[in-house]
Amino acid sequence: MDSPFLEIRGVTKLFSKVVANRNVSFSVGKGEVVALLGENGAGKSTIMKILYGLYRADFGKILINGKEQRIESPKDAMALGISMIQQAFSLVSAHSVAENIVLGTVKGLLNRRAYERKIRNLAVQYGFNVDPAAIVRDLPVGVQQKVEILKALFQNASLLIMDEPTAVLTPQEAANLMDFVRRYAAAGNSVIFITHKLKEVMDCADRIIIMRSGEVRGILPRAGTDEKELSLLMIGHELPPLPDVSAGALQAREMLRLQGVSVRDRHGVFRLRDVSFSIQEGEILGIAGVSGNGQQELCEVVCGSRPLASGRIWLDGRDIGSLGIRERIELGIGYVPADRQRDGMVMEMTLAENMILKSSYSSKWQKRPFLDRSRIRHYATSCIEAYSIRTPGPDAVVRGLSGGNQQKVIVAREVDNGTRLIVFDQPTRGLDLGAIDYVHKTILEERGRGKCVLLVSTELSEIFALSDRVGVLYKGVLQGIVPKGELTMETIGLQMAGYSTSGR
Amino acid sequence: MSPRFRDMLLSIAVAVVLGLGASAALLLFLGRSPVTAYALLAASVIRDGYTFADIFVKATPLILTGLAFALTYKANLFNIGAQGQFYMGAIAATAASLVLGNRLPGPLSLVIVFVAAVAAGGLWGSFVGFVKAKFGANEFLVSMMSTYVALAAMNYLLRTALMETKHEYPQTNPFAPGLWLPIFLRGTRLHAGFILAVLIALLIWLLLFRTAFGYRIRVVGHNSDAARLAGIDSRGITVTTFFLAGALAATAGFTETNGVQHMLVQGFNPNIGAEGIGIAILANANPVGVIFASILIGALKVGGTIMGQTSGVPASIIEIMEGFVMIFVILSYFIRSGLEIRRSKKELRRAQAL
Numbered sequence: 001m002d003s004p005f006l007e008i009r010g011v012t013k014l015f016s017k018v019v020a021n022r023n024v025s026f027s028v029g030k031g032e033v034v035a036l037l038g039e040n041g042a043g044k045s046t047i048m049k050i051l052y053g054l055y056r057a058d059f060g061k062i063l064i065n066g067k068e069q070r071i072e073s074p075k076d077a078m079a080l081g082i083s084m085i086q087q088a089f090s091l092v093s094a095h096s097v098a099e100n101i102v103l104g105t106v107k108g109l110l111n112r113r114a115y116e117r118k119i120r121n122l123a124v125q126y127g128f129n130v131d132p133a134a135i136v137r138d139l140p141v142g143v144q145q146k147v148e149i150l151k152a153l154f155q156n157a158s159l160l161i162m163d164e165p166t167a168v169l170t171p172q173e174a175a176n177l178m179d180f181v182r183r184y185a186a187a188g189n190s191v192i193f194i195t196h197k198l199k200e201v202m203d204c205a206d207r208i209i210i211m212r213s214g215e216v217r218g219i220l221p222r223a224g225t226d227e228k229e230l231s232l233l234m235i236g237h238e239l240p241p242l243p244d245v246s247a248g249a250l251q252a253r254e255m256l257r258l259q260g261v262s263v264r265d266r267h268g269v270f271r272l273r274d275v276s277f278s279i280q281e282g283e284i285l286g287i288a289g290v291s292g293n294g295q296q297e298l299c300e301v302v303c304g305s306r307p308l309a310s311g312r313i314w315l316d317g318r319d320i321g322s323l324g325i326r327e328r329i330e331l332g333i334g335y336v337p338a339d340r341q342r343d344g345m346v347m348e349m350t351l352a353e354n355m356i357l358k359s360s361y362s363s364k365w366q367k368r369p370f371l372d373r374s375r376i377r378h379y380a381t382s383c384i385e386a387y388s389i390r391t392p393g394p395d396a397v398v399r400g401l402s403g404g405n406q407q408k409v410i411v412a413r414e415v416d417n418g419t420r421l422i423v424f425d426q427p428t429r430g431l432d433l434g435a436i437d438y439v440h441k442t443i444l445e446e447r448g449r450g451k452c453v454l455l456v457s458t459e460l461s462e463i464f465a466l467s468d469r470v471g472v473l474y475k476g477v478l479q480g481i482v483p484k485g486e487l488t489m490e491t492i493g494l495q496m497a498g499y500s501t502s503g504r
Numbered sequence: 505m506s507p508r509f510r511d512m513l514l515s516i517a518v519a520v521v522l523g524l525g526a527s528a529a530l531l532l533f534l535g536r537s538p539v540t541a542y543a544l545l546a547a548s549v550i551r552d553g554y555t556f557a558d559i560f561v562k563a564t565p566l567i568l569t570g571l572a573f574a575l576t577y578k579a580n581l582f583n584i585g586a587q588g589q590f591y592m593g594a595i596a597a598t599a600a601s602l603v604l605g606n607r608l609p610g611p612l613s614l615v616i617v618f619v620a621a622v623a624a625g626g627l628w629g630s631f632v633g634f635v636k637a638k639f640g641a642n643e644f645l646v647s648m649m650s651t652y653v654a655l656a657a658m659n660y661l662l663r664t665a666l667m668e669t670k671h672e673y674p675q676t677n678p679f680a681p682g683l684w685l686p687i688f689l690r691g692t693r694l695h696a697g698f699i700l701a702v703l704i705a706l707l708i709w710l711l712l713f714r715t716a717f718g719y720r721i722r723v724v725g726h727n728s729d730a731a732r733l734a735g736i737d738s739r740g741i742t743v744t745t746f747f748l749a750g751a752l753a754a755t756a757g758f759t760e761t762n763g764v765q766h767m768l769v770q771g772f773n774p775n776i777g778a779e780g781i782g783i784a785i786l787a788n789a790n791p792v793g794v795i796f797a798s799i800l801i802g803a804l805k806v807g808g809t810i811m812g813q814t815s816g817v818p819a820s821i822i823e824i825m826e827g828f829v830m831i832f833v834i835l836s837y838f839i840r841s842g843l844e845i846r847r848s849k850k851e852l853r854r855a856q857a858l
Contacts (some may be wrong), residue, residue, distance in 0.1 A: 013851075014849045014852055014853060019852065048583060091570070117534060210638055303733070304735075307733060322734065324736070325732070325733065325734070325735035326736075327735075328735075328736030329734070329735050335733065337733060342727070342729050342730070343729050343730055343733050344733070345727075345730060346722075346723055346727045346730055347726070347727070347728045348726045348727075349722070349723070349726065353719065357718070357723065357730065357734045358734045358735065360716050360719055360720055360723070360734070361716070361735070365716065369715060370710070370714045370715055370717060371714060371716055373714075375553075458716060490610070
């Protein structure tokens, strides 16, 4: 029998505090698409990084075409035909597409025209609409991902590893990507994609490897399984359904109101144009849209970290348009930012220290002239319990927490800061199902307490599951707001792509 | 003793030994016996109480300029201008001392002199913070260049307004003895400035790790994006931190003029700012660590001077030695974190029976 393209035998990887992989073994055949399914922190990325030479295994072997190989760097991996597309792209944003693609594979003088022609042919062959001369910085994320893929193809990769490839894509782009994956595999190549989205797995994979807590918990052919079985293997228990969203009675009081809000970026380009809406107490307004269409700007202008170009914002009847961030925090606006590690927390500090990030000016944490450390720790401990944050304790540095637990820290803090309004920007991005479920429940609970919630998400399922009303942002313009009962996936999908259905 | 703390002490000790070893190789190269040189170095430091106390005299300004770098470093700012802030403090302390003379009781005038130095250095430093906060100027360059301005101002004043009455040398008249920082160890030069410096280091530690303001400094230092979204006024923090850094370096100017020289001499202590940076790095910017790092460097300085005077080994060898020790201590941080990872991996392997 032919040996598979890749075989991993008994790989174990220890980090200083955790076992990231324990005795992981599986194989990937030629022409096969394998999905690596698991929650965050299940060890999917770790095993792939070992395969790509970014980490080194403590035990175990990697065989390529039946021969044991030592992969000590991405260069070794690439020489064996293994390419990896990471979640955070490794492109030089100031360089052109072609320059990025040939990076690392060329020496001496560059024949730009020849390379651009070769890349253009490659792009056409796989149906990618990419201009080799374009500067990467100017390209949307979806296209940047195609550049990454082209880079792998240019290097004649025969195994493509993709880490959460659809996280940044629209449903249509994701479908295109899946088409590519099938076509690429049909040519005798192999694909491993890391994901925690069950739907993608069922759409595309030939075989599914499920990981949980660093171990392989099952290897199943797609044909013989279903989403229920997979999710059970992945999280180890069944998730209870979300409580019925329509349960909360809407109250009449208007909490947040935006009127004619426009925002420009540094170059004077409109990022938000004439956005108007209002949210009542105990209401969740969901904002859908492909990322980069003004969602972050909307959140920031509400929270005060971005100035208004024109328009007005009222919170609980008070004009807050000219107030600073700190004043708005004190008025009771909580904000869970999309990029939690950059904007929401200080990775080098402890959990307790992160809990007071937004309220360090407040006298409640002070025992003048010092910080009231026992009170802060007590508060952190109560949050750890209330949100079942998995951590050694309030003095643990948050860098050591998993993504889901980091997000719980921020959610716990912002739910308390946001006594009137909580802004959630992509609150579940990159989280595992258990954590997503927890965050969703928290959002609904806060709504039940009469808080007003602005929820921005690129996950339509999330918008549908939680929102009372839904609006779509496209190129900074709000495409009309519809109560949840009146909308369908199709209309929203069209609005996300810029076909306005409002006014009809 | 926790294994981490043990590692720290051990690795620093090893680093010092390696630094001395590397310098020994250099001594051999010069045709001197390192054994006799080091024996002399050790013997001279503990030769008598006066010399031993001098270690702490030398450490005093180093603690303060070390803190002047460490504090801003915690806010991810680089204060390369401690030398100039030191001179501004020295000028202000000197001017105040000369004006006050014997007019007021000693302790009161010392307080006034201290306040004058702090104000001068603080304002000098906050200028750097101000242009950084207001215009986004690079604080590294501005603070570095501000040193040359301070130096020129000092040279000018020492040839004009502050020049001694004899008009012979570019230095001031000696201060009235009431304005000298009191000696607290009889028969030595060890003055109250050392206690002041240690107290200030402890205060800076409290400020950084126990107050809301220090918390915000560290937040800004670790993640300025998150700080901004948390409504933390990082510009205000930049200005205040630079004010404090300037005040710290200026305090060193005060302890040197009023504690050691009792006058202002042109171009004195020309490396105190640079050494402060090295000490802050040596101490990993920890204010308490700065105290010990300063004492270590102080000991090398005192021993080196005597070694140079008595054995004919060039005194500059001691600066090379300081450099080697610093390099090895910095290397030891990386080795230590490697050790830490290996140890916890081993524990994990044992616990998981792998």
